[in-house]
Amino acid sequence: MAKDAVGTIMITGEQIQQRAKEIGLQIAEDYQGEQIVLVGILRGAVLWMGDIMRNTDLDMIIDFMAASSYGASTKTSGVVKINKDLDTDVEGKHVIIVEDIVDSGITLSKLKEYLESKNTKSVRICTLLDKPAGRKTDVKVDYIGFEVEDKFIVGYGLDFDQKYRNLPYISFLKD
Ligand code: IMP
Ligand code: MG
Numbered sequence: 001m002a003k004d005a006v007g008t009i010m011i012t013g014e015q016i017q018q019r020a021k022e023i024g025l026q027i028a029e030d031y032q033g034e035q036i037v038l039v040g041i042l043r044g045a046v047l048w049m050g051d052i053m054r055n056t057d058l059d060m061i062i063d064f065m066a067a068s069s070y071g072a073s074t075k076t077s078g079v080v081k082i083n084k085d086l087d088t089d090v091e092g093k094h095v096i097i098v099e100d101i102v103d104s105g106i107t108l109s110k111l112k113e114y115l116e117s118k119n120t121k122s123v124r125i126c127t128l129l130d131k132p133a134g135r136k137t138d139v140k141v142d143y144i145g146f147e148v149e150d151k152f153i154v155g156y157g158l159d160f161d162q163k164y165r166n167l168p169y170i171s172f173l174k175d
Contacts, residue, residue, distance in 0.1 A: 006154060011146055011170035016051065016128070016156060019145045022056025023126065026143065035059040036094045039160070041111070042066040042084060044157045048128040052098055063088040069107045072115065080110035083146075091119045093174030095170065100157045101129040101148075105137035129153060129170070138148065 027036070027085070029058035035058070040049035042064050053062060066084035096116050102108055108125055115123045126143035154160050155167030164171075 001139070005173055006164060006167070007174050008171045009169045009171055010148065011151075012099070013156070013168045016048075019050070020055045022038060022052035022059070022085075023143050023145065024052060027052070027056045027126070028058050031058055034094055035136045036096055037061045037063060037088060037090055038096050038098055039086065039090075039115070040098045041100070041107075045128070045161065046165075047157045049098045049145075050101060052126060061088055061093075065111065067107055067111060072138070078106040078110075082109055082111075082114070083141065089118075090115060092121055095120045095123045096143075097123065097125045099125065099127045101131060101153060102127045102139070102141050103131045103134035105135050105139040105141075108141075109137045109139040112173045118162075129158075130155065132142075 038053060038060060040046065045058060046097055063086050064084065065082065065086060067080050067082050069078045069080045097108065099108060109163045112123050112125065124142040128145040130141055130144045130147045131146065131150060151172040153170060153172055154159065154164035155169055157165050159165045160173055
């Protein structure tokens with residue numbers, strides 16, 4: 001794989017494992033005695049989804065959604081299209097959306113709104129990365145792995161043009 005476009009390691013796989021353990025314990029404490037539905041957002045969240053799943057000791061169902069957003073860079077009311085919907089009925093359930101990165105927050109605020117419209121008991125967000133510099137909405141992010149600076153991040157699920165998702169660490173694209 002051509003890695004010349006990729007910069008130095010920003011966050012190691014080991015650091016991510018450690019953080020997933022901490023967040024998994026926190027989620028298990030927050031939802032003690034309850035069942036939760038983890039909803040992973042394809043495709044970027046796959047590795048982080050696995051980390052959160054295996055570190056959260058609760059009665060759990062998992063499902064996945066895929067979405068794409070348009071106009072996200074120009075306005076706050078970007079249109080989000082759902083390309084793969086849930087197979088699970090989430091009515092009356094506690095949902096945690098598992099995402100790779102929150103940038104503008106447009107995708108997540110729309111997905112959260114959509115899931116809340118299904119009469120869920122609660123909807124929270126768990127993201128591997130938070131890029132606050134890009135934020136265009138006031139969506140609340142409940143569980144954050146790491147905050148990152150305003151760079152184009154790749155690795156550990158995150159892509160550029162569908163590449164680099166399999167890097168076992170977080171890096172960035174050199175310009
Ligand atoms: P948002 O709607 O602007 O928050 O964008 C969310 C989606 O854009 C994420 O789920 C990613 O797929 C993608 N994205 C945002 N920033 C980056 C980045 O730095 N690297 C790779 N993908 C990104
Ligand atoms: Mg992406």
